[in-house]
Amino acid sequence: MIQVSNLAFRYSPSVAIRFPDFSVARGQHFLLLGDSGSGKTTLLHLVGGLLRNYEGSVSVDSTELATLSETALDRFRGQKIGFIFQRNHLLSALSVEQNLMMSPYLAGLPIDNGRIADVLATLGLAEKRKSRVNTLSQGQAQRVAIARAVLNKPAIIFADEPTSALDDKNCDRVIALLLEAASQHESTLIIATHDQRLKSHLTQQIQLTAS
Numbered sequence: 318m319i320q321v322s323n324l325a326f327r328y329s330p331s332v333a334i335r336f337p338d339f340s341v342a343r344g345q346h347f348l349l350l351g352d353s354g355s356g357k358t359t360l361l362h363l364v365g366g367l368l369r370n371y372e373g374s375v376s377v378d379s380t381e382l383a384t385l386s387e388t389a390l391d392r393f394r395g396q397k398i399g400f401i402f403q404r405n406h407l408l409s410a411l412s413v414e415q416n417l418m419m420s421p422y423l424a425g426l427p428i429d430n431g432r433i434a435d436v437l438a439t440l441g442l443a444e445k446r447k448s449r450v451n452t453l454s455q456g457q458a459q460r461v462a463i464a465r466a467v468l469n470k471p472a473i474i475f476a477d478e479p480t481s482a483l484d485d486k487n488c489d490r491v492i493a494l495l496l497e498a499a500s501q502h503e504s505t506l507i508i509a510t511h512d513q514r515l516k517s518h519l520t521q522q523i524q525l526t527a528s
């Protein structure tokens with residue numbers, strides 16, 4: 318499903334961030350570990366098609382991402398990948414429902430109101446459907462971000478530090494939700510984190526070292 322080999326990325330011409338080779342099969346769950354600055358976010362953005370112009374190979378579902386046009390890459394990302402970013406990237410003035418509708422809209426997929434209701438119910442957010450995001454607690458907003466990421470039933474879910482700001486109870490809850498959402502559609506799940514608490518939940522790991 319995901320294959321990375323000889324991958325390197327340069328934010329500036331003189332400094333290359335190099336990544337280890339790895340492959341992840343459909344439905345597998347991995348932790349992406351490494352010190353601050355080792356490149357975890359960069360790697361998620363490369364494999365998720367948010368950063369281009371890499372050296373080496375990034376293949377997702379047998380497609381080398383560098384071969385896709387900008388438009389094809391946008392669509393590919395919208396249909397196959399759900400992102401949960403370090404900051405939740407929700408549109409705070411819009412309702413929960415409107416935020417969720419962005420997901421199929423941007424992927425060129427039909428909006429399925431029943432699916433929105435199901436996902437919100439699974440995440441304990443059914444009563445918040447019409448609420449504006451800026452009226453939610455941090456934990457609720459994070460669950461909306463998870464709902465948005467899984468709405469299109471993506472083949473791959475990437476989560477960037479989803480638990481670092483959470484207490485133990487909410488950390489356990491978010492991990493359980495992510496694992497459940499991934500299992501429902503046999504999605505591949507990769508979680509980038511420093512959070513040692515997650516090691517007991519996901520046993521497979523990709524380790525980055527700062528160069």
Ligand SMILES: Nc1ncnc2c1ncn2[C@@H]1O[C@H](COP(=O)(O)OP(=O)(O)OP(=O)(O)O)[C@@H](O)[C@H]1O
Nearest residue numbers: 328329334351352353354355356357358359360511
């Ligand atoms: N937009 C950018 N422009 C230039 N350099 C960047 C940019 N984003 C990241 N970097 C550099 O790339 C390296 C990897 O950063 P990245 O954010 O991928 O690491 P990380 O492992 O996710 O860190 P953290 O755990 O602190 O979030 C760092 O040296 C960082 O300074």
